[in-house]
Amino acid sequence: MIEVEHLTKSYGSARAVNDISFKVEKGEILGFLGPNGAGKTTTMRILTGYLPATGGTARVAGFDVFEQSMEVRKRIGYLPETPPLYPDMTISAYLTFVARIKGVDAANIASRVETAMRQTNLTERRNQLIKQLSRGYKQRVGIAQAIVHNPDVVILDEPTVGLDPNQIKEVRKLIKDLAGEHTIILSTHILPEVEMTCDRVVIIDKGQISAIDTTENLTKQYKGSERITLLARGNSAEIGAALQSVEGVTRVDLTETDDLLNVTVECEQGLDLRSKVAARVVQGGFDLLELRAVSISLEEIFTKLTTNEKTA
């Protein structure tokens, strides 16, 4: 549905987006993850036809975003970081206006507006002025605006920013409901959001893609090492030495609290050393109180990928 190839955008000598390539399949939710200023918004603006690219190509539904901009724009719904709302309009008047400028046939406008309001749970407030709405409702109007012309692709720039936890939950659910029918790209710098809503993730940093994969694969692949934490009782030096000698262990961290030891064991990628580690502790005559495997969160992967310092 979306094909981006070697996309580049420069401002003077600064490169906001540097040689980005990726594809999005129909019905997929793709997450754009990256720190602020990484080039997420710029990439989205190029896709929506708002900004021209400096180099490379981007195609939406087979149309080039620059050469066939009008065709692309008809097929894209876009929610910028601040929802583009007219405060003095009612919700239904606003959505009707958007449907008109998006080129919806006059005969279908009323029904499309109804559908968009129903999907975003706005029907009851249809006659309320936008300026009277809360932040969460404004965001919903923003999303309704992006889907009112039933576009193939919906692009959402930081759709949950500035919302309270309940509103965030609602918006995420809404986005999930929209997938399938629409292809969705959303950007965020909040990791759990990606883990919860997206099928695939593109991690962008300094204008370049540093990783692109499914959410699960990314977590698996970039773990770097499996990690086991355990709680034991005994001499810290001895336990440390015993664990270090297990084949495949790369690193052991010990912290002593009262008479208990908190131990973190990092192992080589792909190895499950839980039973070996447990056996070694017990054989050494120490008390093993707790043991579990920890999967490294996307958050750590993200930090790894977007900071230059190497994690030891």
Next chain:
Amino acid sequence: MKGILAIYRREVSSYFVSPIAYVVIGMFLLATGFVFSIILSNIIERTMMMQMRSAQMGGMPDIDMPMQVIRAFVGFIGTYLLPILMPLVTMGIYSEERKRGTMELLMTSPLTELQIVLGKFLAALTLFATMLAPTLLYHLIMGRYSEPTLPWRIVWSGYLGLFLLGAALIALGSFISSLTENQIVAGVFTFVAFLMLLFLDLGVRGASSEAGEVFKYLSILQHHDTFAQGVIDTSSIIFYLSAVTLGLFLTLRNLDSMRWRRA
């Protein structure tokens, strides 16, 4: 056409849900009503004095009183009122759109910049026509009592001149509005720009040199006076239409360049 209409409808309705339209129209009607009555009573007084003087000397002078009223009235609106009120109409046209972020909505919609610019221009022109139209009533009332009869031809040509002048000011004002995100800044700059046009006009009134002639032609506020005398001058029409085209063209270029500049 559909795109222009969609923009146009939203703009017109936004004028009339915000207080701007009512404030501007109200101020305009108040000022025009007041000035019309002053002009009328001044000219009546002057005419009566001249009639008395000529009665003593014998022979009636031929004074076309209604025409003088129209000329002074149209002159007042064109020279003083529009440069003051028009910035209020045009200042928010693009700047507000940029500030709210709705410009991004318009520019990612399947609309050309020309459709956006024309829709907004026509909407502002509609607001202007709405505030100008009620003042025709003054002439209608004067016409019922005037002797000689009211020369409607001069009224129409005077208003045509005002309409063209208004169109030119709207086009230039909306260009200035497209340069900033702050409507107050846009308003102030527009006002200063119109004021300079006014001084250009006042400054060249007595000029007779060749340079003066050029300035005279360029003086946007000057041309409506020929219309107010009942002369529909092609060069003035071309002048105003060029000013409109220039304003719209600059706006268009500026919207287009926003895509390339936006960091």
